[in-house]
Amino acid sequence: MGTVLSGTDRPGPDPAADDAGKQTPPQPQQSGEMGALLEEAERRHRQPHRGDVVEGVVVRVDHDELLVDIGAKSEAVIPIREVPHGRGGVPLLPEVGEQIVAIVIQPEDPEGRTVLSLTKAQSERNWRELQKQFEAGQVLEGTVVEHNKGGLIVSVGGVRGFLPLSQIVDLRRGAPQTEENVEERLAAMKGRQVLVKIIEMNRRRNRLILSERAALQERRARDKERLLNELQPGDIRHGVVTSITDFGAFVDIGGADGLIHLSELSWGQVSHPSQVVKVGQEVDVYVVGVDRETKKIALSLKRLEAEPWQRVAEKYQIGQEVSGKITKLATFGAFAEIESGVEGLIHISELSSERITHPRQVVREGDVVQARIIKMDPARRRLGLSMR
Numbered sequence: 001m002g003t004v005l006s007g008t009d010r011p012g013p014d015p016a017a018d019d020a021g022k023q024t025p026p027q028p029q030q031s032g033e034m035g036a037l038l039e040e041a042e043r044r045h046r047q048p049h050r051g052d053v054v055e056g057v058v059v060r061v062d063h064d065e066l067l068v069d070i071g072a073k074s075e076a077v078i079p080i081r082e083v084p085h086g087r088g089g090v091p092l093l094p095e096v097g098e099q100i101v102a103i104v105i106q107p108e109d110p111e112g113r114t115v116l117s118l119t120k121a122q123s124e125r126n127w128r129e130l131q132k133q134f135e136a137g138q139v140l141e142g143t144v145v146e147h148n149k150g151g152l153i154v155s156v157g158g159v160r161g162f163l164p165l166s167q168i169v170d171l172r173r174g175a176p177q178t179e180e181n182v183e184e185r186l187a188a189m190k191g192r193q194v195l196v197k198i199i200e201m202n203r204r205r206n207r208l209i210l211s212e213r214a215a216l217q218e219r220r221a222r223d224k225e226r227l228l229n230e231l232q233p234g235d236i237r238h239g240v241v242t243s244i245t246d247f248g249a250f251v252d253i254g255g256a257d258g259l260i261h262l263s264e265l266s267w268g269q270v271s272h273p274s275q276v277v278k279v280g281q282e283v284d285v286y287v288v289g290v291d292r293e294t295k296k297i298a299l300s301l302k303r304l305e306a307e308p309w310q311r312v313a314e315k316y317q318i319g320q321e322v323s324g325k326i327t328k329l330a331t332f333g334a335f336a337e338i339e340s341g342v343e344g345l346i347h348i349s350e351l352s353s354e355r356i357t358h359p360r361q362v363v364r365e366g367d368v369v370q371a372r373i374i375k376m377d378p379a380r381r382r383l384g385l386s387m388r
Contacts (some may be wrong), residue, residue: 048072048114052104053124056116058094066093068100074113078102082117094118102124126158127203133157134198139215142196148175148185154210156196161208163196169212172257195219223255228292235287236304241277249273251285258297260285267302267341269327276301288381308341312378324385326367334359336385344383346371353388362387 018176048054048070056070066078082105083091101124106115120191133140141224142156144163152163165171171185197218239253250263265276277283288298316322316338324336324344333347346369351362363369375384 010060022099031177048076048104048107050104050107053121054104054116055099055101058096058098058100061093061096068116070102070116071113072112076102076114076116077109078116078118082115082119084119084122087175101128102309122158125198130157130159130198130208131201131203134201137197137198137218139195139218139243141206142210144189144194146190149183152186152189152194154196156208156210159208161196161198163210163212167199167211167212167213169216172245183309184274186267220255224295227254227297228290228295230262231287231290231297233287233289234368237287237299238282241279241281241283244273244277244279246272251283253285253297253299256297258285258287260299260301264288264300264302267305267308268339269337269343302341308339309378309381310344312376312383316373316376316383318376321370321372324369324371326363326365326369329359329363329365331358334363336369338371338383338385342383344371344373344384344385346387350374350384350386350388 011156024208054066054070054076056076058066059069059075060067064080066080066083067075070076081092083093086092089249100118101121102116103121104114104115104387105120109115130140139214140156142154142161145155145160146153150162151165151168154161154163166322167183168189170189171182194212195215196210196212197214198208199211199214200207202208224385237253239251239258241249242252242257243250246262248259249257249265250257255335260273260277262273265273272275283301284304285301286301286303288303322338324338326334327337327343328335333345333349334351335343335345337343346359346363348356348359351359356362369387371387373383374386375382377383
């Protein structure tokens with residue numbers, strides 16, 4: 001059985017027991033917390049190497065150097081000569097508290113400090129910024145600095161990139177390409193500002209491939225979307241003819257191409273668009289319609305002029321002598337255009353005083369003839385002519 005001790009029978013204080021009861025300072029109990037402390041200690045005492053890219057925070061700016069906390073055992077130093085300079089040789093100093101990227105140029109100086117360079121790190125910062133822009137798919141502005149047989153060297157964001165021949169917009173236009181022609185055109189582009197997109201990037205190999213075509217396509221896609229929302233039938237826009245097909249001409253009206261159908265080029269007879277417009281020609285066009293679902297824009301040239309038949313009654317009268325060009329032959333007669341968009345019929349019986357069996361016995365397409373107006377019906381767009 002246990003013994004119950006009275007107050008007088010109890011032993012006095014035991015020093016060993018007191019020591020055992022004393023609280024000890026708290027110690028890290030979890031392996032994760034201990035690992036974090038060890039990692040921090042290792043980071044604080046890790047020795048940087050020449051060429052390392054480090055990040056740090058500016059803690060002091062003096063007239064001859066900057067002190068930077070890079071997480072090492074001591075603060076690193078950036079001599080003023082290793083800071084980028086602006087116009088007039090004025091150093092472009094960062095502010096205290098600003099986070100910077102620098103390159104190690106000396107792991108340890110006589111004072112035990114790591115020496116850094118901001119100037120040499122400029123390229124690294126540029127590459128990092130370009131990487132962000134590449135991932136975001138941004139369109140960038142660059143300057144053509146030189147050329148070679150394969151294309152253009154373009155400075156973009158402080159980094160020199162390559163713009164291949166196949167990605168240069170201007171080389172796809174104009175005269176046929178020859179080796180001499182391409183060389184001249186590339187040389188003429190030096191100093192030009194160009195919009196480009198990055199299509200390939202490899203920092204380790206210092207490889208930056210650019211595309212002007214991709215940038216233009218993206219810009220045109222945005223412009224077309226804007227135009228489709230803005231355009232209204234009846235609008236008049238200025239544009240440039242970009243291409244010609246058998247069925248019409250395409251016109252760039254500020255970022256998007258619209259089609260002038262063959263029938264909308266002129267009030268007169270047109271067999272091919274090249275009779276009216278040429279690639280590169282500047283024109284004003286009338287917006288006929290906008291289909292926002294199919295993203296198609298219908299344009300017209302002829303609707304900028306009054307419909308010719310509206311003036312026929314004012315300009316002509318029965319019995320008036322006119323000059324006309326034979327445009328078409330039929331078994332029953334020949335059609336003659338007396339002005340653009342106004343045709344009259346010379347019935348076979350009015351082609352000659354003699355009896356004929358077909359108009360070709362008297363006239364051919366393209367002939368210019370003198371005729372007399374014998375019938376007029378502007379409302380129905382009909383005009384009767386006679387060569388008798």
